[in-house]
Amino acid sequence: MALIVVADDEFLLAAMLADILEDEGHETTLASHGHEALERIRTRRPALLITDFMMPIMTGLELAQAIKADQEISDIPIILVSGAQGDIARQHGDLFAEVLDKPYRHADLIAAVERLLPG
């Protein structure tokens, strides 16, 4: 079981995603914007971050840049799920391990999660 942080301002979608991940045996914690996600990551290091792009206070891109700039957490893999900014995110291949365009199939997300989790 791995801890996964899910960051999305559309909180009901984030909660739904968390349910799916928990059904797969993972532990999740939710954040409604990038800054909140960063705080949670620094409080308790997750194995994986799944984040939206457009969020208030700190975007998914800004969040990823903050994580990569912090040596303590820079190795945490990040999956970006995006409604329309997938192309922008793909230009930052160094930040995101996977980019999934919404709407995505749950099986694709689970497969990406499994690829990125250790062991």
Next chain:
Amino acid sequence: MEEFSRIASGIKGLDQILDGGLIKGASYIVQGRPGAGKTILSNQIAFHHAAGGGSVLFVTLLSESHDRLFQALGTLDFFNAQRLGNDISYVSVFQTMREEGLDAVVQLLRRETKRRKATLLVFDGLLNARDRADTDFDVKTFVAEVQGQAAFVGCTVLFLTSASLEETSPEHTMVDGVIEMGDMLAGVRTVRQLQVRKSRGSKALGGLHKFEIDRRGITVYPRIETVFAEAPEACELPSARMSTGLLLLDDLMEGGLPAGSITLVAGPTGSGKTTLGLHFLARGTADEPALHFGFFENEKRLRTKAASLGIALPEPDSSSLTIRNRALGEQLIDRLAHELIDEVQERQVKRLFIDGLGGFERAAVHRDRLLEFFATLTNKLRSLGVTTMATWETREILAPEVHAPFGQVSAVLDNLVLLRQFEENHELRRSISIQKMRESVFDFAPRQYAFAQDGFKIDEGQRVNAKGSAASATAAS
């Protein structure tokens, strides 16, 4: 008097209604039931604003997910995915409102507006905010704080709500403007309409205005009575004459149609109204461009008809004649009028043939405004200096008498030409007569006419008496 600085909505017709656009730094409520068009309207404004260099913050609460919204918007021409996350940002504050309340939402909006240097804030979910508030005072405070901090940085605010808020609601009392969107059933058709119910500091065009949604987004058609308010005295008839295309008819009119006048040609089906119009259009030149605006025949059929009657229309693709055909389907009367006026202005049309006014009548949802509509349309055409010939199909096919198409025709037209068909001694006869010419002398005696190889042929010698019977010119005089 100091003018407000405004931002263009980018929605054709809406800025006219709003007296020039949205006031910069002002706040508006856009209200209407789900499906009324609020989301498209606000997004169309947002993308237009961003295209002009503005920055947009689009805030949602409990609504469709952003990716589904983008999918839906992706079918519309104005949507540009490249702008997302750059100069248009969509954020949900649902969790902040649920966990921390409206005060926290206000703080978050202030912070985000500043961070993104937003010049347009769209808040989709005023109804949810209202539900979260304990009292009307809380609602007022929320609206006041959001619009206050936005105005401080020159940011215009659109609050979207699916509730039909009353004029006395706390939200209405706070904002600068209220735009209500909705629809109505007219017979079996649904017609979309909007109304500016409040416009602080602006002279908005009041009443209901119809709009349509298609792949271009929303297009609003302001009621022409509110847009074109030229008084008749501003449209004085010039003294010049314009040929009808028929020399004998010109003679009966003492030289032709007064330039810039409106002439109604009324008659039953098959009486030659369109043929008369083709003669009129055939005189179109590059210096005197002609426009056919009709509902019945497309260009190919019109040209075939003209050729069969020996009427030489200007060549296709020439600047001398433009033929526009509108289907008699579910049209909007103001859309037709705006399209007609735009075409006349764009092509500097001098000869206009409308075939016929019945097409406008069929498009009318509110028939009690027809007289005012036609009066406004014709005044506008006069002010544009275009000489107009329009047809009206009378109901009686074979009858010496003709009924006026609507009351108070003098308010609409300058000249009236009647075409009649009647049977006499088992023969079909036709007569043409000039019933009215404003401020002109004319020969009002009916004349027989027929269709010949070179079109509409008026029999100079064959006058017709009041009962329709033919009489010689000598006897009639």
